[in-house]
Amino acid sequence: MNKVLVYTKDPSPRFEYVIRHIEGYFNNLSLESCGELEVYLQWTGLSIQHGQEDLKLKEFKMNRSVHFDKTLDKLIEDGEDFLQTIHCSAEISQDFDLISAIFWHLSRIEEYFPIALDHHGRFPASKSILFKKNILHLPLVDLWIFEWAKKLEDFFGMSIHLKPQLTDWSVGIDVDQFYKHQHKPLFKKLGGCLKDLSSGKLTDVWERIQIYSGLIKDPYDTYEEVRKLNIPKSSLCYFILSGGQSPYDKNHSLRQKVILLKIKDLERFSEIGLHPSYESNRQSDLIKRELHTLQQCCSEPIVKSRQHYLRIGLPDTYRLLIEAGIQEDYSMGYAEQTGFRAACCRPFHWYDLQREQSTELIIVPFSLMDRTYLTYLKYQPSQAILDMQSLWDTCKKYQGHFHIIWHNSSFDFLGEWKNWDGVFEKMVTQLIDLPKNEDPTIKSRETSIRNL
Template structure:
């Protein structure tokens, strides 16, 4: 156990230390404000305060972990060996940056509470983030800093054995609509037919009717293929089905259709099934509750995980709604069009509510890549390169890689050509050194 001496045991301090020490490094941590207790401790210990007590392992603290509310922080990002860091704390500190304060800033999504430009859906943009602007979005800096902290501690306490963790993957399959043509109902089918005729999409029109007459497989129906992949993998896939009402934003299938219910049940036999909250459920807890109860009735168990339509997050309200409905895990944190680490970490973390200054029980699994982000690369070779780069970043810190693919990504559509191979690279990455 690591004992930390500090002048003030604040909720922020406990949150940052527990993520780095317990979640990333696997060691327990406790805190004291009493010098006598600190001196008497004969194992792993450090001081985290403004002034060093003596010759102990010391990290100089930044004030952010002892504040409440938001401040307009003036952040200077600097190079630090092979990575970046901020909140410089001087040469007397064992680590020249306050990685605990910096980790808190990134994990709490401090910057997303501040005024900034958002897109047409109200989403926080990757290009507005500190990480993007300073060239470290591609790195899980919180995990990198944690390992640097571990190395510095080992220099002080060479006899202490730190536990080891291993690289893992958590593939996410997003299902905004299970089928391209099937189960759409008469009005939507007629509407789609007229739209195909109007735009002279004769190939699509032909495909629509050969699928509806049962002569061909629906292009979005790739579930058998994905389930076969799940059977070959030791890592559990997480499916998110959209079951909300049809709207301008969501083109889901009616959740009362028996064949759709049967599909969700079939997937749930092999994989974890969560709720893809509809666009209007994101800000409306009544709608979200209705969708949660509906999904629980289908899977016949308690819903544990959710993810928001369009990857939209309004902090802290979005997460407060999940907590109120006792949803334990969220998979919304990430950027659709940019590969990287939105919260700076590839270790699941608990949501910290900055308004209430409290660590919540909601576990956030930030995703690091969505299939759409790979479409920026024209060639298959470039796609593989981009994918392998992010995998290697996670592997270097033995983190958890969370990629998001859609059911239609595995179709034969020209746009998604080669994506089955990319998915196989992810699945095989856990078996390679």
């Protein structure tokens, strides 16, 4: 193990947070932060300085930005002048501050600034610095750390090895409605039929009649088909909507026996996560109540969540999840664009900028979502497959975690998902077959970062 002392003249939770994140990439590199100059000067081992002073004959220097120690209020006051300084390029200039650059992206600093949200109250991709720079598809944080490690190898004449990821991909299936038409109250069935009739949607009326009479299967009832793909249980999670009263919350009651049995069945081959309702992103009591409702249906603890409609409001949403006992959240991404919202393809701890503290909540960023391709980008299936492959290749290159979002409703191939039959299966089959071809976790044990 190579122990490195990293000196900063102004120690802070921000600095420690970034150091711990960087250290998590490597098997044989131990980074210890130091704020005492005398201790640093007396240290005879490998030395790094976050600054440009001449303190030692042999030390690796990292530039320090003037903005790094400013309070959130001061940064917001600086406004666009500060935001324009956030590094958003794969190219590393002389004045590049790795520590600051990583921190601004992982902390999602830009989402704390006053900005016009979209119609669902979300921070829009079009307002993000990465989107404006046309670099959303590149996990800059991972790239920078890799390049930094290579420079460190050259400077100290050492070999740095990556820490293997235990799981390099996962699939999250959001269940907004267990069934399209089945197992709903009679008044909803009649109301739906009348609404379709009045709108002239005779094909939809006929579909309802066939489903109600048992002639065809409900198109959202795709659970058995997913099970037959043999996705490892640890790599598959169903995120279930368990409450909510808004027009966007349409799931069945979990008190229904048929739904309870379905959840029990899902637990046999997948993990279960919470899909907090539309209005829950700023209401603690709702998340706790919905988590309790879902937990009563499950035999294993519910520790994962993904926000309905990806509605994240920083810092409130993540604080509420922590209060409710959630340990991992899978909402970090955009509805309208694929790529890496936090410029990172690895899980990371959430940093509460207002309280200036790192938390135990793990953020697992997702790379793509089915709805993004159909509704926002309006891709054909062939285009989507190419983009999925490109994102997967990127995650493999930087040995990140490739998480994809799908919906049980996206298998409705007679409806809006016509011609998308087989897309999900093609992507997932490739992921499942990975160990037979190229397992990056094995590769990372055998080579230094120089060989990647």
